[in-house]
Amino acid sequence: MAGKKFWDKNEKLKPAELEALQLKRLKWSVKHAFKNNPAYNKRLKKAKVEPSSIKKLADIEKIPFLTKDDLRTYYPFGLVSVPMEKVVELHASSGTTGKPVVGTYTVNDLDVWGEVMARNLYRIGIRKEDRMQNAYGYGLFTGAHGFERGAQKIGALVSPLSSGNTQRQAMLMKDFEATVLAATPSFCLYIAEVAQGMGMDPRKDFKLKYGVFGAESWSEEMRKKVEDVYDFKAQDHYGLTEIIGPGVSAECPERCGLHINADHFYTEIIDPQTGETLGPGEKGELVFTSLTKEAFPVLRFRTKDLSILHDEKCACGGTLPRHARLMGRSDDMMKVKGVIVFPKQIEEAIMNVKGCSENYVIIKSKKGAIINLAVQVEPDVGVRKTSFKKIEAAVAKEIMAILGLKVPVKVVARGTIPRSEGKAKRVIEK
Numbered sequence: 001m002a003g004k005k006f007w008d009k010n011e012k013l014k015p016a017e018l019e020a021l022q023l024k025r026l027k028w029s030v031k032h033a034f035k036n037n038p039a040y041n042k043r044l045k046k047a048k049v050e051p052s053s054i055k056k057l058a059d060i061e062k063i064p065f066l067t068k069d070d071l072r073t074y075y076p077f078g079l080v081s082v083p084m085e086k087v088v089e090l091h092a093s094s095g096t097t098g099k100p101v102v103g104t105y106t107v108n109d110l111d112v113w114g115e116v117m118a119r120n121l122y123r124i125g126i127r128k129e130d131r132m133q134n135a136y137g138y139g140l141f142t143g144a145h146g147f148e149r150g151a152q153k154i155g156a157l158v159s160p161l162s163s164g165n166t167q168r169q170a171m172l173m174k175d176f177e178a179t180v181l182a183a184t185p186s187f188c189l190y191i192a193e194v195a196q197g198m199g200m201d202p203r204k205d206f207k208l209k210y211g212v213f214g215a216e217s218w219s220e221e222m223r224k225k226v227e228d229v230y231d232f233k234a235q236d237h238y239g240l241t242e243i244i245g246p247g248v249s250a251e252c253p254e255r256c257g258l259h260i261n262a263d264h265f266y267t268e269i270i271d272p273q274t275g276e277t278l279g280p281g282e283k284g285e286l287v288f289t290s291l292t293k294e295a296f297p298v299l300r301f302r303t304k305d306l307s308i309l310h311d312e313k314c315a316c317g318g319t320l321p322r323h324a325r326l327m328g329r330s331d332d333m334m335k336v337k338g339v340i341v342f343p344k345q346i347e348e349a350i351m352n353v354k355g356c357s358e359n360y361v362i363i364k365s366k367k368g369a370i371i372n373l374a375v376q377v378e379p380d381v382g383v384r385k386t387s388f389k390k391i392e393a394a395v396a397k398e399i400m401a402i403l404g405l406k407v408p409v410k411v412v413a414r415g416t417i418p419r420s421e422g423k424a425k426r427v428i429e430k
């Protein structure tokens, strides 16, 4: 790769240097929230934490966790820690259940956001000569705005297409010669399907080098599928409205976890049941603390996202710590006949079977306290009806191998399962 390898010098800090910087910033962040926000002041005092209680990084464990429910209590501006006239932008989560989570930003916060996004995109391989088709939805949602800020900071060209309008996405991707597609993986595959219907070959007619995917949990098998349909590298990216939006972490070309911008977001991993802090290599729930945010400081936010922290060296030369690709959200977790099931595991089983397409749905039904699952999947293009039975049996066998559960599988005609132009709905409750 020509030119510099990293966007920012903080991506190469020695562990002791990073920790010193994190501690300095953590002290600032706690003091800022304590002094300038009445709700934080009350919460911290109740837990007997004062800014002076933070002497080392491990002292963070004295601070109470902040949950999604807490954020609802403080809706919309209860945790804003600067005078409102200093707030210049706000975003909100989709809020499918109840009130959304609102993120607020000062001018400085927006700078940091652009910076961490630029780092993530640069880490993936995006440079100023690239052209990014931004197919995340513009609006209150953070996704599209974060990607735009980061890509423009690098100097890349952004086409702000937003989500939806699939035929237009395909046409303009070709005409504008986009080299980067920012979208959900399911929407990316839908664009390919539509492009093929328009007589295009996504491997030949597009100039894409990278697909940058987040906002949806997607398996390694799904990655293979996307990289088979398009001639590009599909890289994982992570962020959430509560922390800053996209920009928290991203994969480097080594693909051995996502490097966290840990000089801005301090990361812990905890046991989701007990709240106890876990060590590197242990699976648990990600917890983030913002270290530089002014408008909306976040102290120990429980994400409900399950992962593992890695602190070994990465071959890319970057020293920022990494977390494994998300195993799933504890929100998505289902308990079926005593077995813990994540939708991503079923995706993995489906993708392992030749003849299956990426279009699938898990149907969850409840009979009293008993949960039952069933799977519907569409075949790949050109798969004959005579092989449906064989595919159904093969997927059921894969699910049995991965989960030890007997789940009925049905292959349905192509076009039966609704496509997604944003975040795919993989589980339907009946």
Ligand SMILES: [Zn+2]
Residues within 6 Å of the ligand: 252, 253, 254, 259, 314, 315, 316, 317, 318
């Ligand atoms: Zn790396």
